[in-house]
Amino acid sequence: xxxxxxxxxxxxxxxxxxxxxxxxxxxxxxxxxxxxxxxxxxxxxxxxxxxxxxxxxxxxxxxxxxxxxxxxxxxxxxxxxxxxxxxxxxxxxxxxxxxxxxxxxxxxxxxxxxxxxxxxxxxxxxxxxxxxxxxxxxxxxxxxxxxxxxxxxxxxxxxxxxxxxxxxxxxxxxxxxxxxxxxxxxxxxxxxxxxxxxxxxxxxxxxxxxx
Numbered sequence: 001x002x003x004x005x006x007x008x009x010x011x012x013x014x015x016x017x018x019x020x021x022x023x024x025x026x027x028x029x030x031x032x033x034x035x036x037x038x039x040x041x042x043x044x045x046x047x048x049x050x051x052x053x054x055x056x057x058x059x060x061x062x063x064x065x066x067x068x069x070x071x072x073x074x075x076x077x078x079x080x081x082x083x084x085x086x087x088x089x090x091x092x093x094x095x096x097x098x099x100x101x102x103x104x105x106x107x108x109x110x111x112x113x114x115x116x117x118x119x120x121x122x123x124x125x126x127x128x129x130x131x132x133x134x135x136x137x138x139x140x141x142x143x144x145x146x147x148x149x150x151x152x153x154x155x156x157x158x159x160x161x162x163x164x165x166x167x168x169x170x171x172x173x174x175x176x177x178x179x180x181x182x183x184x185x186x187x188x189x190x191x192x193x194x195x196x197x198x199x200x201x202x203x204x205x206x207x208x209x210x211x
Contacts, residue, residue, distance in 0.1 A: 004112060009125055019045035020131045020191035025163070030211035038139030038205030041198060044132040044183075050097040051090075054121035061119055067167025069097070069107070078173070079162045079175060088162045088175065094180035096173070097105045098132065108177040129188050133198070139205035144182065146201050148174065168197045 010017070021043050054061045062073050071087045073095065079088035088096040088137040099107050108123050115121050125195045135143070144152045149166040151157065152174075170193055173185035186194050198205060 006105070006108055006112065010102060010105065015023050017046055019196055020186075020188040021034035021045070021129060024192070024195055026209050027211060029209040032090055032206040032209070034206040034208045035112045036139065036206035039135060039143055039198075039202045041202075041206045041209050042134045042136075044134055046101040046103055046123065047127070047132060048097075048099040048107065048186075049125070049130055050067040050099070050104055050108060050111075051124045051126055052087075052121070053093050053123075054097045054115070054119065057077065058119070061115070062122065064113070064114040064116070064119065066172040068111045077163055078160050079177075080160075081177070088173070090164070090173075098185075115142060131186055131188060131191055132196065133186060134177075135198075136186065137205075138177070138180060139202070140180060143198070143201050143205065144174070147197070150174065154174075168193070168201075170194065 009171050024105045026043055052065070054065075056062065056073055066072055069085065069087065071082055071085070075086055076089055078094075079086050081087075086098045088098075090096050097107070102124055104127055108125060109152045111123050115123075133208075141152055148165050148167050150163060157176055159176050160177060162173060164171065164173050167174070167184065170187075170190045172187070172190075172194070175183040175185065178184050184194065
């Protein structure tokens with residue numbers, strides 16, 4: 001068991017937590033049917049985001065991660081998922097773990113218990129620093145082609161691939177999670193910029209907000 005101090009960062013039940021796009025009041029826009037909606041946007045807000053670092057070549061490290069999460073370490077530029085939990089490759093020794101909101105504290109404790117004291121690793125809770133935007137619909141790929149220089153053609157960006165790239169005049173992680181479904185992992189301070197950009201970039205296709 002790790003001796004590191006792990007703190008519960010989520011507010012107490014009586015404290016109201018707000019997502020980076022709280023001010024946009026997306027819940028009031030949800031359900032309003034657009035004349036045509038080639039793109040559906042949903043903020044998957046207040047999820048648990050953890051950054052894990054360690055030696056992927058060490059079988060003891062890989063086994064401990066699998067023991068704690070039930071997931072294998074993904075290879076370069078990919079993600080693996082089970083239910084609402086996903087583990088994404090960020091760098092040769094770094095991964096992004098996203099878990100349902102409220103579970104990040106328990107998951108971090110479980111990881112540290114499995115990894116123990118002998119291995120060299122780091123687990124950092126970054127939940128408050130970023131959010132996740134889900135884009136779905138028939139025209140998502142066209143929107144992405146206008147927004148990033150990364151090649152999103154199916155032959156180069158199949159389902160299960162995830163990359164960090166320039167997006168508009170900012171940066172984010174782009175994840176292809178389904179045939180017509182993509183996710184953007186966005187820094188909290190740029191969330192409003194992304195919301196404004198996506199409204200403008202999707203105008204010709206029709207944008208609908210989902211709860």
